Amino acid sequence: MVSGKLLVRAAVQTTIWLAFMAVLLFVSAGNWRWPEGWAFIVIFAAGSAAICGWLLRRDPALLAARLGPLMQRGQAVWDKIFLAVFVCLWCAWLVFMALDAQRWQTSLLPVWLEVIGGILIVTGFAAVVPVFAANTFAAPVVRIQSERNQRVIDTGPYALVRHPMYAAALLYLVGMPLLLGSWYGLIGTVIFAMGISARAVQEERKLQRELPGYADYITRVRYRLIPGIW
Numbered sequence: 001m002v003s004g005k006l007l008v009r010a011a012v013q014t015t016i017w018l019a020f021m022a023v024l025l026f027v028s029a030g031n032w033r034w035p036e037g038w039a040f041i042v043i044f045a046a047g048s049a050a051i052c053g054w055l056l057r058r059d060p061a062l063l064a065a066r067l068g069p070l071m072q073r074g075q076a077v078w079d080k081i082f083l084a085v086f087v088c089l090w091c092a093w094l095v096f097m098a099l100d101a102q103r104w105q106t107s108l109l110p111v112w113l114e115v116i117g118g119i120l121i122v123t124g125f126a127a128v129v130p131v132f133a134a135n136t137f138a139a140p141v142v143r144i145q146s147e148r149n150q151r152v153i154d155t156g157p158y159a160l161v162r163h164p165m166y167a168a169a170l171l172y173l174v175g176m177p178l179l180l181g182s183w184y185g186l187i188g189t190v191i192f193a194m195g196i197s198a199r200a201v202q203e204e205r206k207l208q209r210e211l212p213g214y215a216d217y218i219t220r221v222r223y224r225l226i227p228g229i230w
Contacts, residue, residue, distance in 0.1 A: 010056070014052065021041065024091055025097075025098045029101070051128065062139075065148075074143040076142050082195070089188070093185065093188040101182045106183075106184065108181075114179050120174055121175040127164070151211075154220065162200070163203075174186075
């Protein structure tokens with residue numbers, strides 16, 4: 001019964017979010033036959049369905065956490081502000097890329113580069129799987145999950161970088177404007193990359209203060225996002 005309710009919840013939330021992104025893209029583009037736009041929606045739908053289905057079987061508690069509200073008790077105030085701004089910028093970014101690629105036609109990308117963009121998005125989704133497999137506490141909000149006895153995770157991709165989820169996000173943040181055919185959309189990629197980098201730093205400060213063992217973990221795993229760089 002619980003799994004059934006969780007499945008329905010995941011399906012409803014995912015469908016609403018995908019439909020909302022589709023409206024933003026296609027209304028802004030002024031073209032409901034935009035192939036790149038549909039490719040984007042299909043990839044996100046397939047990726048979301050695959051990950052939700054996998055988590056439902058493997059770690060329903062994590063899936064429930066991933067489906068939770070973006071504003072929660074115990075969540076850092078700065079993170080609530082960050083997520084609110086992030087969602088608004090994400091929506092504006094989709095609108096801008098659709099305008100750029102279709103209505104204004106100020107960008108012209110070759111098909112092979114759009115294909116690479118799609119591959120990067122798919123790779124980003126795939127890279128999330130080992131993160132979820134290693135870390136059952138990978139919730140979308142920054143807070144200590146004391147009700148789930150949160151502990152430091154240092155296995156799998158967490159043995160390589162401290163924020164593998166953000167590293168995976170960089171892949172589809174680059175892939176999205178390429179797939180949608182928007183050179184100027186890469187400006188958004190830079191903005192989002194800077195944002196999640198800043199969030200990683202703030203998140204680590206909170207974890208060092210409140211999660212036993214995290215300060216030691218930082219001394220053992222040197223890099224945040226990209227091994228050998230940062």
